[in-house]
Structures are given as C-alpha cells and as structure tokens.
Amino acid sequence: MDPSIVPILLGALLAGIVGSWIELRAALDPPACPDCPHCRDRAQQRRLERIAAERRSAELQSLYVRRWHGDDEDETRRPD
Numbered sequence: 897m898d899p900s901i902v903p904i905l906l907g908a909l910l911a912g913i914v915g916s917w918i919e920l921r922a923a924l925d926p927p928a929c930p931d932c933p934h935c936r937d938r939a940q941q942r943r944l945e946r947i948a949a950e951r952r953s954a955e956l957q958s959l960y961v962r963r964w965h966g967d968d969e970d971e972t973r974r975p976d
Contacts, residue, residue, distance in 0.1 A: 928935040 926940065930936070
C-alpha cells in the first residue's frame with residue numbers, strides 16, 4: 897500500500913464514524929407529527945424539562961453568587 901494515501905484513508909474513516917454517529921443519533925429521535933397526541937405530549941414534556949433545567953441553572957447561579965460574591969458587594973458599598 898502506498899503510504900501517501902494514509903491521510904486520505906484516515907479522513908475517510910473519521911468521516912464515516914461521524915456520519916454513523918449522526919445517523920444513529922437521528923434514529924433515536926423519531927420524527928414528530930403535530931397531529932399525534934403522543935407527539936404533542938412528548939413536545940410538552942421536553943418543554944417542561946427545558947424550563948426546569950433553566951430554572952435550576954438560574955437557581956444554582958444565584959446560589960453561587962450569594963455564596964462566593966455576596967460579600968464582595970457588601971464591601972464595595974461600605975464607606976472607607
């Protein structure tokens with residue numbers, strides 16, 4: 897085998913792996929129809945999960961700020 901085609905073969909192998917990964921990921925998420933009650937329930941569940949995740953993220957952010965940066969704000973408000 898000619899060693900000059902090794903980079904081409906490696907690129908083709910990586911492209912095949914990425915393509916397979918994309919196809920497998922798409923197969924796990926079947927297409928949704930707007931008329932089906934199952935699909936509407938699934939979309940509603942995803943929406944609620946996204947809202948809960950955003951709420952939890954905001955809560956964690958505020959806890960972090962209060963714990964680690966809350967004292968800094970108080971010190972800047974105090975007169976020297």
